[in-house]
Amino acid sequence: MAAGPPSVFLTKSQITNWDISHLVSGARQWTTSISQSEQAFSQHVDSIKAPGGSVWKGPAADGAYNNARDAQDVVRAQTAIKQDAVHIATRGADDELALRRLAVEAIGEAEDRGYRVAEDLSLTDAEASGSAAIRVRRQAEAQQLVELIRFRAANLAASAARTAEELTAKAAELDRQRIGRTGGVQAVDFRTGPGLPLDRTDDRPWEYNIDLQTSQELSGPGHPAATHIASVDDVWNELNRCFNCNFPIGGAPREFPKVGDRIPLSVGMGGNGPNLPFPVEVTQVSKTSREINIEFKTLPGHMDGDDGTIHFRFYENGGGLHLGIRGYIAHGPGAIEDFPRNLSAPLERGGYTAVAHSVWQPYIERLTSNIAAAKGISLVQVKAMG
Amino acid sequence: MADHLEVDSNGLRSASASNDVLASGVVVSDLLGSQGGCQVTVAAVQAMHAAVAAAHLDQAGYLESAAESLRSGAGDYDDTDVSAGRSIAGTM
Numbered sequence: 001m002a003a004g005p006p007s008v009f010l011t012k013s014q015i016t017n018w019d020i021s022h023l024v025s026g027a028r029q030w031t032t033s034i035s036q037s038e039q040a041f042s043q044h045v046d047s048i049k050a051p052g053g054s055v056w057k058g059p060a061a062d063g064a065y066n067n068a069r070d071a072q073d074v075v076r077a078q079t080a081i082k083q084d085a086v087h088i089a090t091r092g093a094d095d096e097l098a099l100r101r102l103a104v105e106a107i108g109e110a111e112d113r114g115y116r117v118a119e120d121l122s123l124t125d126a127e128a129s130g131s132a133a134i135r136v137r138r139q140a141e142a143q144q145l146v147e148l149i150r151f152r153a154a155n156l157a158a159s160a161a162r163t164a165e166e167l168t169a170k171a172a173e174l175d176r177q178r179i180g181r182t183g184g185v186q187a188v189d190f191r192t193g194p195g196l197p198l199d200r201t202d203d204r205p206w207e208y209n210i211d212l213q214t215s216q217e218l219s220g221p222g223h224p225a226a227t228h229i230a231s232v233d234d235v236w237n238e239l240n241r242c243f244n245c246n247f248p249i250g251g252a253p254r255e256f257p258k259v260g261d262r263i264p265l266s267v268g269m270g271g272n273g274p275n276l277p278f279p280v281e282v283t284q285v286s287k288t289s290r291e292i293n294i295e296f297k298t299l300p301g302h303m304d305g306d307d308g309t310i311h312f313r314f315y316e317n318g319g320g321l322h323l324g325i326r327g328y329i330a331h332g333p334g335a336i337e338d339f340p341r342n343l344s345a346p347l348e349r350g351g352y353t354a355v356a357h358s359v360w361q362p363y364i365e366r367l368t369s370n371i372a373a374a375k376g377i378s379l380v381q382v383k384a385m386g
Numbered sequence: 387m388a389d390h391l392e393v394d395s396n397g398l399r400s401a402s403a404s405n406d407v408l409a410s411g412v413v414v415s416d417l418l419g420s421q422g423g424c425q426v427t428v429a430a431v432q433a434m435h436a437a438v439a440a441a442h443l444d445q446a447g448y449l450e451s452a453a454e455s456l457r458s459g460a461g462d463y464d465d466t467d468v469s470a471g472r473s474i475a476g477t478m
Contacts (some may be wrong), residue, residue: 019425026431033438037445043404044449051456052400060459064452071448078441085434092427164430171430171437179448350426 010153010354011119012107018100018156023093023163027086034079034086041072071179078177085170092163099159103152110145121149122215132219136378143216143369147248147362154358158303161352165333202337205308205330208353212323212361214368219378226379227320230371235314235321236287238371246370248362249278257282262299277301280310291315298332304352305332312363323364327356395461402456406449 048068050056056064107117115123123142130138216226244252251265265278280296287293291313298308304327313324329335334349372379 022425022428022431026434030434030438033442037442040445040449044452047401047404048452050397052394052397052404054394054397054400056394056397064455068452075445082438089431089434096427160425160427164426167427167430168433171433174434174437174441177441179444 010103010121010157010358012117012121013119015100015103015107015153015156018096020093020096023089023096027089027093030082030086030089034082037075038079041068041075044068045072074177074179078174081170081174081177085167085174088163088166088170092159092167095159096156096163099152099156103149103156106145106149106152110142110149113141113145115142115145117149121153122146132378135219139216139379143365147365150358150362154355157355157358161333161355162303168336203331203335204337205328205335206349207326207328208349208356209324209326210353210356210360212325212357212364213320214364216365216368216372216379225320226368226372226377229375229377230321230368232287232290232292232314232316232321234371234374235367236292238367238374239292242370246363246366248359248366251278257285259283259285263296278303283309284311303332304329305335307331321364321368323360325356325360327352395459398456398459402453406453 045065045068048056048061048064107121110117110123114125114127116126117123123146125135125138125142127138129135213227214225214230218224218226218229239246240256242254243256244254249265252263253261257263259282261282263280263282265280279299279301281299282294283297284293284295292315294312296310298304298306298310300306302308304310307330309326309328311326311328313322313326315322315324329352333352334346369379
């Protein structure tokens with residue numbers, strides 16, 4: 001893949017050219033590293049025990065031997081971390097390979113059914129003809145296919161973000177393990193149990209802001225944009241009719257949630273692993289004649305980390321309905337400044353913004369479709385879903 | 387204490403030389419690959435490479451330091467042995 005900043009969402013070519021070779025080669029190199037270090041320090045301990053095959057006894061010999069064993073203990077702790085990293089990279093490569101295949105299959109299915117899939121994963125009906133009924137059916141089919149493609153692309157991006165987060169945490173853990181240079185051992189942070197929590201005092205919260213409109217169009221001359229058919233009142237009524245018919249993440253309730261509700265949102269991974277958790281608490285639900293504001297606080301276990309917020313603002317502007325989303329990430333990906341997470345933070349921020357686009361675009365598309373259906377309005381084409 | 391002290395300074399020098407070899411063996415120079423790309427895992431893998439390389443440099447530094455200590459210790463044992471021998475000879 002070409003170097004450069006990440007795009008705001010996964011493109012078709014990014015998916016088809018998805019690369020896992022760096023994960024595979026990394027796992028291989030770290031395995032070699034484990035072998036080299038273990039062997040070197042095993043030989044070092046043997047060498048101190050019997051230098052050049054000779055006998056060495058006395059206080060200096062005892063001190064040197066104990067020192068060598070202490071150093072070997074640190075190396076073993078480093079080995080455990082490197083083995084974790086090997087496992088994470090290997091599992092991540094396998095997961096991403098499977099998720100890429102699913103995304104490519106979804107793209108192929110759309111193309112097999114006569115839709116053109118653009119770089120931004122939008123669909124255009126290559127067979128845009130036939131009766132109004134056929135076109136309505138094709139529009140509904142295209143909507144489902146776009147959502148499937150976007151969902152699988154988001155799963156791929158989320159899996160990569162999780163692997164990146166876990167690997168950078170292991171890098172930070174390894175970086176804290178040190179042997180002294182002057183004979184003394186400085187096991188900076190020796191432990192064999194689970195890693196300690198990262199120091200959060202240096203975290204640098206960040207936020208993404210995205211503004212979405214429906215990309216659907218109306219039937220009729222010129223295919224005008226469908227964005228003006230839905231008002232703030234319509235959105236309010238539709239969300240109250242059926243919240244989870246519109247909300248694009250699993251685990252949402254059918255009833256419109258109220259402040260204080262805790263919602264165990266999650267994204268299913270099917271047979272590719274456990275569901276990704278996104279637990280939240282509702283902290284704001286308000287409506288005026290001009291806008292609706294809904295805010296969630298992220299809870300521990302959320303992929304964004306805890307103490308973050310996700311704010312949804314439905315509003316009308318220029319005669320069209322907008323969905324503004326502000327995600328505030330306090331202690332999750334892109335916010336951690338401890339070395340070496342600071343190295344990957346910019347890419348993490350780009351990756352999460354990309355995931356946000358992919359995840360939330362279906363929110364406004366579903367609302368628009370359902371509001372149009374309630375009003376008996378035909379939408380005939382899906383275009384530029386990003 | 388004297389009956390607990392046993393050492394072969396040539397053995398220490400041999401061990402020192404072995405440590406120099408070990409130190410050179412744990413330095414991994416090609417870990418920082420040239421992976422390009424914009425996937426988030428590329429930066430994560432590079433961060434892990436950097437941490438592994440730093441650990442290897444740390445290990446090499448420790449082994450080199452130990453080798454120097456062994457060389458120095460061998461010399462000290464020899465010097466002490468010679469000096470003690472002269473003292474004993476001088477008193478006899």
